[in-house]
Amino acid sequence: MEISTEIIAVDTSEGFDVIDITDRVEKLVATSRLSVGSVVLFAVGATVALTTVEYEPGLVSDMADLFEKLAPKGADYAHNERWQDGNGHSHLRASLVGPSLVIPFLSGGLTLGQWQQIVLLDFDVPARHRDIICQVMGQGAR
Amino acid sequence: MEISTEIIAVDTSEGFDVIDITDRVEKLVATSRLSVGSVVLFAVGATVALTTVEYEPGLVSDMADLFEKLAPKGADYAHNERWQDGNGHSHLRASLVGPSLVIPFLSGGLTLGQWQQIVLLDFDVPARHRDIICQVMGQGAR
Amino acid sequence: MEISTEIIAVDTSEGFDVIDITDRVEKLVATSRLSVGSVVLFAVGATVALTTVEYEPGLVSDMADLFEKLAPKGADYAHNERWQDGNGHSHLRASLVGPSLVIPFLSGGLTLGQWQQIVLLDFDVPARHRDIICQVMGQGAR
Numbered sequence: 001m002e003i004s005t006e007i008i009a010v011d012t013s014e015g016f017d018v019i020d021i022t023d024r025v026e027k028l029v030a031t032s033r034l035s036v037g038s039v040v041l042f043a044v045g046a047t048v049a050l051t052t053v054e055y056e057p058g059l060v061s062d063m064a065d066l067f068e069k070l071a072p073k074g075a076d077y078a079h080n081e082r083w084q085d086g087n088g089h090s091h092l093r094a095s096l097v098g099p100s101l102v103i104p105f106l107s108g109g110l111t112l113g114q115w116q117q118i119v120l121l122d123f124d125v126p127a128r129h130r131d132i133i134c135q136v137m138g139q140g141a142r
Numbered sequence: 143m144e145i146s147t148e149i150i151a152v153d154t155s156e157g158f159d160v161i162d163i164t165d166r167v168e169k170l171v172a173t174s175r176l177s178v179g180s181v182v183l184f185a186v187g188a189t190v191a192l193t194t195v196e197y198e199p200g201l202v203s204d205m206a207d208l209f210e211k212l213a214p215k216g217a218d219y220a221h222n223e224r225w226q227d228g229n230g231h232s233h234l235r236a237s238l239v240g241p242s243l244v245i246p247f248l249s250g251g252l253t254l255g256q257w258q259q260i261v262l263l264d265f266d267v268p269a270r271h272r273d274i275i276c277q278v279m280g281q282g283a284r
Numbered sequence: 285m286e287i288s289t290e291i292i293a294v295d296t297s298e299g300f301d302v303i304d305i306t307d308r309v310e311k312l313v314a315t316s317r318l319s320v321g322s323v324v325l326f327a328v329g330a331t332v333a334l335t336t337v338e339y340e341p342g343l344v345s346d347m348a349d350l351f352e353k354l355a356p357k358g359a360d361y362a363h364n365e366r367w368q369d370g371n372g373h374s375h376l377r378a379s380l381v382g383p384s385l386v387i388p389f390l391s392g393g394l395t396l397g398q399w400q401q402i403v404l405l406d407f408d409v410p411a412r413h414r415d416i417i418c419q420v421m422g423q424g425a426r
Contacts, residue, residue: 001143001144001145001279036145036147037145037277037279038182038277038279051237051238051240051241052188052236052237052240052241053188053233053236053237054188054221054233056221056224056225057220057224058219058220058221058222058223058224058225058230059220059221059230059233059234061220062219062220062221062230062233062234063234063237066212066213066234066238070212096238097237097238097240098240101240101241101242102182102184102242102244103184103241103242104147104182104184104275104277106147106275111184111186111275112186113186113187113188115187115188116186116187116188116241117188137279138145139144139145
């Protein structure tokens with residue numbers, strides 16, 4: 001078994017942002033030249049999360065509505081009272097979804113469904129620079 | 143370290159369905175003959191997710207109610223307007239729970255709690271055929 | 285690649301409890317003497333979950349409010365009717381967040397953000413003894 005680790009860096013827009021990183025993860029698996037294994041993805045930061053979704057504008061808009069319903073931006077949060085950074089809702093949403101994702105690959109290709117993309121969800125208020133750790137573990141040079 | 147990968151295939155019922163795959167995962171760990179490591183489980187598809195739960199009819203019914211409350215089937219979704227497939231709620235629920243799960247095993251047995259089962263949550267509208275990638279990574283032939 | 289597995293044991297308080305286990309995970313990575321790899325964390329039990337959060341009293345209180353809103357303690361649950369243990373809400377919350385977390389490490393240190401801590405969320409009603417399986421997988425003695 002071998003491991004290679006790279007950082008996927010993205011710049012997000014102000015407010016809720018959904019960024020499709022599927023192609024970049026696929027490329028890192030291909031570059032590793034490993035055949036069988038898993039990719040560990042980890043979003044660095046407490047107001048950002050990783051999941052999969054069918055990445056299309058309708059669902060991006062529906063996700064914005066969902067998270068606004070679950071943890072509204074304008075509600076009262078003890079975090080905001082203490083720290084005055086106005087991102088209590090961002091923290092709650094990120095903790096709910098979670099920062100880590102593990103995706104197996106076979107014959108050098110991710111085992112995603114046809115309409116299943118890997119996305120970073122940035123819940124913070126300002127635009128942010130984000131790092132996703134992408135660790136490819138596996139065996140079998142192709 | 144060694145890796146073996148198998149597919150757990152299941153057929154789900156129409157509407158929300160919860161399928162206990164614990165025994166099948168346990169069997170794949172046993173078949174690998176590895177002693178210590180982790181199982182990576184990944185649900186293929188954007189309207190399906192994996193988690194653990196005490197698998198009993200009461201909680202299956204309670205989960206149906208929870209997800210109906212969080213992302214109701216009958217609400218307006220931009221996804222449905224664009225694609226007319228009526229499963230916007232299924233996508234949101236699946237992204238919230240997430241497609242991947244990693245469970246360590248010791249002495250060839252999963253480290254689950256006594257009342258903790260591994261379940262596939264199928265949120266899609268029609269009955270579906272589903273694949274779960276089950277990758278056993280570890281060492282130490284028993 | 286090498287694997288070492290340890291158990292992180294914690295005692296939780298009655299009601300919702302959030303326990304920061306970051307230092308204990310960091311220590312197990314350091315003890316493994318591995319340089320590059322990932323830590324698999326798994327919460328044993330069906331009413332407990334793992335995620336990351338900025339661990340400060342404001343957010344702990346906000347999380348309590350969030351989960352009370354998503355799956356209220358006092359609501360009617362089929363689980364409670366069947367088993368009379370009054371923790372239907374605990375099960376739903378734990379399944380929503382999920383029991384597993386995978387965090388890469390580089391140069392022997394976790395790749396967490398500066399304000400990102402690893403937390404156990406205990407949703408059960410009574411105080412509990414909890415085990416978290418901590419499996420360090422990686423390579424490269426430092």
